[in-house]
Amino acid sequence: MQTILDVKQLTMDFGGLRAIDHVDLDIKQGEIVALIGPNGAGKTTFFNCITGIYKPTGGDVFIAPPDEKPKRINGKKPNQITVAGLARTFQNIRLFANMTVLENVMIGQHCRTHTGILGSIFKGKGVRAEERRVIDYSHMLLKKVGLDQYAHYLAKNLPYANQRRLEIARALATDPFLLLLDEPAAGMNPQETLELDQFITQIREEENVSILLIEHDMRLVMSISDRIFVVDYGKKIAQGTPAEIQNNENVIKAYLGEDIDDA
């Protein structure tokens, strides 16, 4: 299996605080990988470094879209990284609240279309055909995530779980090969989490994307991940299959604290 994301010795400092300390992580094509760790371990910072929101202090991030050579992406702007094929969602939902559901997905297609300013104004045949295609494709994505009947609702009027689905649909609209999900199950009830589990597995099959997710819901993490990386205080403390992680001493210590009786 080809490695599609290869993070080497990634380090991020905020002033004197080292938020990420020489972390290695890799994802192979088609994998679902989870990044877990206690609060404040640096998981979201890790996402921000990969997607270009932060510029890492040290280390390298390589991506290799299927059938392409690896290229280094640290230091690139977020929109360039999206064009290269990485898409993400946020821990707190960040939809364009005052746009319709359909428009939100259409924005995701922005970088995959070629109409410029003049084209938008004069709307030639090619432009209209392209727009038609974008709208059709967006409807298709919305059907897939089960939101097509709400296409013309404003995004802010959707119920919470559906807003999360819309965020994922919008990220898929950028046509990524790797999807980064930041706590997709946050705020969901057990039933919704169960549906999310199936949904994520389904998009991996149907959209041919690999997935890296941050999640605190351990049932979800253990059931869908192929491999798990654990970080604590910015350092990687373990990696392996769900079964290995569940029995790893370092991980148990990080989550439950050390046993002081023996000390």
Place this chain on the structure above:
Amino acid sequence: MDYFLELFLGGLTRGSIYALIALGYTMVYGVLGLINFAHGEVYMIGAFVGLIVSGFLTVLGWPILAIVVIATMMAMLFAGAYGFTIEKVAYQPLRHAPRLSPLISAIGMSIFLQNYVLLAQSSDFQAFPQLVPEFEFLEPYSHIILSTELVIILAAVVTLIALFLLIKFTKIGKAMRAISQDRQMAMLLGVNVDNVISATFIIGSALAGLGGILVASHVGQINFYIGFIAGIKAFTAAVLGGIGSIPGAALGGLILGWTESFATGYVSSDYEDVFAFGLLVFILVFRPAGILGKVSSEKV
């Protein structure tokens, strides 16, 4: 009744101009959260480009229609180019600076442009040719409305509708709305924010240039300082209507235009500005976000 109508249409003309310029303020504010104080100067430069081009073409003996069309297009083109350059030089390097820095930079840009035109064109008022011919069908109503005024009103209406359609239905319009709601997220979805911001400046500035040439031809004289007053009034219109809102800019412009026109006509022209700014204060007391503005709570 004729007097009322005259004031009404005069106010509509003024209001249309304010609206045209206010659009530039409000679009830039919507996308960047920045007050582009150099915007009035772009309007002034549009007027000067119109003057230079029309003078040049008149000497060459071109027909009046061709002169009007080409002068207007050149004014918009140059204004757009100035807007683009101002953003690249004065605002883009400060994209991540504290909010006050681009504001100071904007004021600096405004002073720079005024003085640049002052040096190049002297401080004297220059006569501006009447570009719009007298329409014969308006002859019987000439005591109420001039043909220039009619053209200004029509131009503003057409521009507003076009802009509304652009924002609502095109790809670039969607990108603008997305950026105004969440710039970082728009970037993460692959929108090239720098390009969209440039486009916003170009469109807003071209509208200011159009306003510049229209007003200049209506008033008949221009100098380097006209941008300052027009800029302040248009800014007032934008705030009045709710800055960031495009229908708000149009509505604010019209209300301001009518207030000034009726105050001048029924009270005294000395108090024109008192009424204009008094109205601003009055409305902001009751609706701090402007008439159509959304009250936004600061994101935590």
